[in-house]
Amino acid sequence: MEIDFNKNNDGLVPVIIQDAATKNVLMLGYMNEEAFVKTKETKKVTFFSRTKKRLWTKGEESGNFLNLVDIKNDCDNDTLLITVNPVGPTCHKGTDTCWDEKNNQNFGFITKLENTIENRIKNADSEKSYVASLFAKGINKVAQKVGEEAVEVVIEAKDNNDDLFLDESADLLFHYLMLLQAKGFKLNDVVEVLKSREK
Structure with a gap:
């Protein structure tokens, strides 16, 4: 070098x-x-x-x-x-970074989407927000929606329409992020499990 x-x-x-x-x-x-x-x-x-x-x-x-x-x-x-x-905080002032930011895992747009979902759950009117209305129906409805979207992804995977496959994949990921939050988790919790399995 x-x-x-x-x-x-x-x-x-x-x-x-x-x-x-x-x-x-x-x-x-x-x-x-x-x-x-x-x-x-x-x-x-x-x-x-x-x-x-x-x-x-x-x-x-x-x-x-x-x-x-x-x-x-x-x-x-x-x-x-x-x-x-x-190992521990990096800054001499005791913070994770020298810019006083948390050194949390960030998935870019996915993290932004998770934050939007969290905000809608806590603050949105269930009559105006799809996320809030689905959460208001309870975790069983959120889980059911994930199952429906997963089936649609499998169906579209067998066909040749890539646009429909990607649309259904986006719907599945969106609803899965909602289900994670309904259970009190975020995507990083799943990533940590995957990392623990790394060989």
Whole structure:
């Protein structure tokens, strides 16, 4: 790996730290060549502290280490992306990230959809909201709807109309997300079960 430690005349390159599982950015630090070598050797992320003017292994005092997963160099060879498995909060202020954000798993649009479903369950008028009206009928009706949508996906899978298959698949996923919330769960709970089965 070719890294240009001398591009900025200070021997340092910026290092973006990303959680390997959630893909959230946790912090930004700097490395010199010695810190880079130590990180690779120990498998614990080590920076060069610009204030202390020395190497600093994240977690050396707190125990909140950043366990190395992977290192990537950018196209200009002067910025590193390091994926880690963090132990505890990353920020020295005790937060998950240095931007005071929770390091929760996020599935992009699916997470947004889960939040919309949750909002409709709690706040929407059941006469105006499909989600609220279905929840008002109870978990048996929500589960029944998931079963109906699953059957429709199977039927469309046997035909050659991809648009109908995708429409029914979207309906199934939507209602499954509703059923998860009716049971007090979200998609991440299912993901954790799948991760526990990984070999």
